[in-house]
Amino acid sequence: MDYNFHWRPVFRSLPDLLNAGLVTLEVATLSMVFGVIIGIVFAIIRLNMRGPIRWFVISWIELARNTPALFQLFFFGFGLGAFGIHLTPFWIVLAGLTFNNAGYLAENFRGGFLAIPDTQMRAARSLGMNASQAYVRVIIPQVLRTVYHPMTNQMVWAVLMSSLGMLVGFRELSGETQFLASKTFRIFEYFAVAAVIYYVIVKIIIGSSRLLSFRLFRY
């Protein structure tokens, strides 16, 4: 083994990597926020509606779940170019992740809605709430509780998936790592440090979601 590890250039650019880690967190969080909103709406549509809107929702969900995430990113990156739509790398990653998250979360939420007994809805309506009040104040809080763990998992997946941004030219943690590695050719060292940062990010997400669950689900 005659390879000399050079860690110094990596540690010198550690601030850059950590900043890129924040970009990763930012895009993953944004995609989760949009994904949760779209997912809830889709779950409600899939359970309660008929007709073309329902078919649109079902095809979105099945496409998101049955094709590779990288394919989805490429589609938003290059496929839309056929229609003259050219997104910047940030929007490619955000759109791809949101598309994917919404598909998976919609299925989680559908399971969550099915787990709520009908009587909850009827009780809310007979208290004089209208349908949207009943959903927002009674049904959705309970659904969020049952899908809390799948949502945490999905957030972890969103962080891991955002690393695909590297392949569409987005400078999040992986993209930045690749950029810096190609300047110094210390590929292994840079990616090893990036792996550690990803690991820490994932552990922080899981740990904080567990802490938050103690606070949220006391009763």
Added chain:
Amino acid sequence: MESTSIFFTSFKTTDLWFLAEAAYRTLLISGISISLGTALGLIFGWLLHEGRLISTFILSPFLDIFRSVPLIIQLVLAYNFAPIIGLNIDPFGSGAIVLTIYTTALVANVVRGGIDAVGIPMRRAARSLGMTYWQDMIYVVSPIGIRAVFPAWVGVALGVMKDSALVSVLGYVELLRASQILITRTQEPFLILALAGAFYFALSFPIARFSERLEKRWSQ
């Protein structure tokens, strides 16, 4: 005009063969890693379930690393680490190794869940009927456990099939990489991406539906 026409030619039927060959490579690498990873995952899952100190303090955190670091980073690391220790592995080899380890880490947890799904009273009953440990495992735990986690295993296998698209970063020409190459030449991104996506969808969707139906039937 003469010179550009060499680089950009339209989509031909022979390109379909190119895509089909690439689809075969996708199937090959994911088939190998899913079968090897499942075999290893059975062993590691059993070790995780047995829960000795080694598995809780060493094996479990070790397997956890592969689920907490993006696959793309694992691939780049493995591909660049092999020459450091003097190995010369091609993209297919390092891709298959990383995908196998990744599958192992995921399947091990599924298997642990499956063994845990069989209640302790059931296992005690088997042992008190005079079964040995392995008879209990084969005739009691495996039929119940497999039913409990087979859908989860299908999910893992399909996930690995889809994630095998990432091996393209190492230069292995699988389906998505092949479509990229064709897009560069033909400048028809929508058609070619739609073809590639349709292949993944046609493979993944029926299997996912089948496992969903199986799950419903078994839970009755």
